[in-house]
Amino acid sequence: MDSGQNILTDKTPSALFLVLTINPGGEGAVRDALEGLEGLVTTVSSRAPEATLTAIISIGSDAWDRLFSGPRPAELHPFVELTGDTHTAPATPGDLLLHIKSSRPDLAFEVGRLWTATLGDAVTTVDETHGFRYFDLRDLTGFVDGTENPAGDDAVQVITVDPDDDPEFAGGSYVAVQKYVTDFPSWNALPVPDQENTFGRSKLENVEMDDDTKPSNAHTALTNLPDVDGQSQEIFRDNMPFGDIAGDGEKGTYFIAYSKTPAITELMLRNMFIGDPVGNHDRLLDFTTAVTGTQFFAPSTDFLADLPE
Ligand code: HEM
Numbered sequence: 218m219d220s221g222q223n224i225l226t227d228k229t230p231s232a233l234f235l236v237l238t239i240n241p242g243g244e245g246a247v248r249d250a251l252e253g254l255e256g257l258v259t260t261v262s263s264r265a266p267e268a269t270l271t272a273i274i275s276i277g278s279d280a281w282d283r284l285f286s287g288p289r290p291a292e293l294h295p296f297v298e299l300t301g302d303t304h305t306a307p308a309t310p311g312d313l314l315l316h317i318k319s320s321r322p323d324l325a326f327e328v329g330r331l332w333t334a335t336l337g338d339a340v341t342t343v344d345e346t347h348g349f350r351y352f353d354l355r356d357l358t359g360f361v362d363g364t365e366n367p368a369g370d371d372a373v374q375v376i377t378v379d380p381d382d383d384p385e386f387a388g389g390s391y392v393a394v395q396k397y398v399t400d401f402p403s404w405n406a407l408p409v410p411d412q413e414n415t416f417g418r419s420k421l422e423n424v425e426m427d428d429d430t431k432p433s434n435a436h437t438a439l440t441n442l443p444d445v446d447g448q449s450q451e452i453f454r455d456n457m458p459f460g461d462i463a464g465d466g467e468k469g470t471y472f473i474a475y476s477k478t479p480a481i482t483e484l485m486l487r488n489m490f491i492g493d494p495v496g497n498h499d500r501l502l503d504f505t506t507a508v509t510g511t512q513f514f515a516p517s518t519d520f521l522a523d524l525p526e
Contacts, residue, residue: 219388219517223271224475225372225453228354228363231322232457233329234394234471236311236344236511243339244283248524250336261327269320272328275392275513280312287525291383292391292479296512299490304502306395306490310343311511314394316473344509346396346471348457356470357458358404360416361423367451375451376475388517391479399469399505415500436501439488442481452476469505479512
């Protein structure tokens, strides 16, 4: 089976997220840069072999047809915008996503800098977010983020397109990103028991509430989906805190999820923004605002090594 890109790494101390749009006529340069990325990562890694450095490249729905004339991943479509009674998940532009993870921020910066330099004016960077690991894998809200992620073989199964479902694109993964800007003055004014009800977990010990006490609008109540036909409906999240300190500096969570089908992430988002039942939206959204939303496909390494026409 085709192997996926290096998605399932441990959380690194830093990550850089670059979302780019392809300018008219830039398609040829982008194809060259897709083919050159692996070599570039190897070059930068060779200067610090002890460090972790990986880069995952993903391609958006509209860009797919501009870059390749052949078949496309069966479920690749633009991010589905959602408007609930109170909160909105906007869809925002993005043709390419470069997700760079490293134990050293300078290496992630170097890959991003060199790769975008090779692209020159073929692309426009529409979002650049530098994420950092915060204490023991905590989000800036103070809660541990990522605990219930699948691990090991389960995680491979959760993120990898099955050859039976879409043989041409086996080994790839669908990717969704959203940048969330959090209102920390109002979050920090919320008493800790109410914060815990918001996530459905305790803050210090990170223990999950039992079903009898967890509110139905808790983040983990709305994102934990029941199995269907014995299959778990999970995603692999690799969120990172980001932010500026001074003035109105934006800070919050860069959400990124990999999955074998976009449908699972989309259902979680519906539960969060529209509510389950409708109107019972995720309490977390009363404190944080999604300012971007874009969907991509991360092809297998075999696909990237030998791009189709
Ligand atoms: C769980 C934070 C957005 C899906 C959690 C947890 C935290 C958290 C602290 C509990 C620990 C864990 O299992 O990771 C956040 C923050 C977000 C955000 C701060 C944005 C500001 C999202 C979005 C989705 C999502 C957009 C899906 C579309 C999940 C899932 C779980 C989870 C599936 C595990 C639920 C379970 O099985 O218990 N999140 N999250 N999260 N989150 Fe989020």
